[in-house]
Amino acid sequence: MGKLVVMDHPLIQHKISLIRDKSTGTKDFRELVEEIAMLMAYEVTRDLPLKEVEIETPIAKAKTRVISGKTIGIVPILRAGLGMVNGILSLVPAAKVGHIGLYRDPETLQPVEYYCKLPADAAERDLIILDPMLATGGSACDAITLLKKHGVTSIKLVCLIAAPEGISAVQNTHPDVDIYVAAVDECLNDHGYIVPGLGDAGDRLFGTK
Ligand code: PRP
Ligand code: URA
Numbered sequence: 001m002g003k004l005v006v007m008d009h010p011l012i013q014h015k016i017s018l019i020r021d022k023s024t025g026t027k028d029f030r031e032l033v034e035e036i037a038m039l040m041a042y043e044v045t046r047d048l049p050l051k052e053v054e055i056e057t058p059i060a061k062a063k064t065r066v067i068s069g070k071t072i073g074i075v076p077i078l079r080a081g082l083g084m085v086n087g088i089l090s091l092v093p094a095a096k097v098g099h100i101g102l103y104r105d106p107e108t109l110q111p112v113e114y115y116c117k118l119p120a121d122a123a124e125r126d127l128i129i130l131d132p133m134l135a136t137g138g139s140a141c142d143a144i145t146l147l148k149k150h151g152v153t154s155i156k157l158v159c160l161i162a163a164p165e166g167i168s169a170v171q172n173t174h175p176d177v178d179i180y181v182a183a184v185d186e187c188l189n190d191h192g193y194i195v196p197g198l199g200d201a202g203d204r205l206f207g208t209k
Pocket of ligand 2: 080133135192193194195197198199200201202
């Protein structure tokens with residue numbers, strides 16, 4: 001079973017409270033989502049492999065460590081995952097960015113794929129899927145399946161708010177994938193929205209409602 005990491009750092013919890021608040025407008029919502037993603041990136045990248053190198057400081061030669069091995073790719077699920085991209089890139093500026101377009105059919109709640117463009121070397125990279133909301137888990141499970149079909153073997157899922165149902169769905173369907181979230185909420189409502197959640201992440205991010 002992949003690990004479930006709930007990131008309870010005070011700065012993250014504070015900012016999650018702000019994005020939950022329905023009076024938080026689009027500009028602040030967008031900035032906060034980016035900031036939370038940046039704070040989460042610190043933990044998500046904790047196990048990156050290092051290698052020793054020798055450099056020269058102005059004073060002396062030094063044996064020191066840099067990141068080695070496979071490099072990172074980030075894959076936002078459109079639309080709402082886009083809001084997390086710059087936060088991760090601010091810590092991992094060399095990451096390549098793929099995109100997966102999925103929307104949830106409002107009747108069936110099933111994800112419908114409409115776009116997929118990945119880095120050419122995606123299969124050699126550690127890929128991090130970004131989506132603020134893990135509700136039924138359908139979108140995340142389909143995105144992971146799609147990456148696996150492209151030969152990707154190292155996948156992490158990073159979400160801001162998750163429902164227990166979504167976490168179970170990913171753990172059952174893709175037990176090899178580690179999940180990082182900032183909050184685990186109570187449940188889903190009849191429309192598949194997370195309770196208490198934050199509403200529709202895409203609409204709040206892009207001001208479409
Ligand atoms: C939202 C969210 C996730 C999905 C989560 O996207 O950003 O992708 O729903 O729900 P699930 O876990 O039940 O699949 P939505 O389909 O609303 O598309 P949007 O980002 O374009 O608004
Ligand atoms: N998608 C959202 O944007 N919000 C939810 O609560 C569930 C799915």
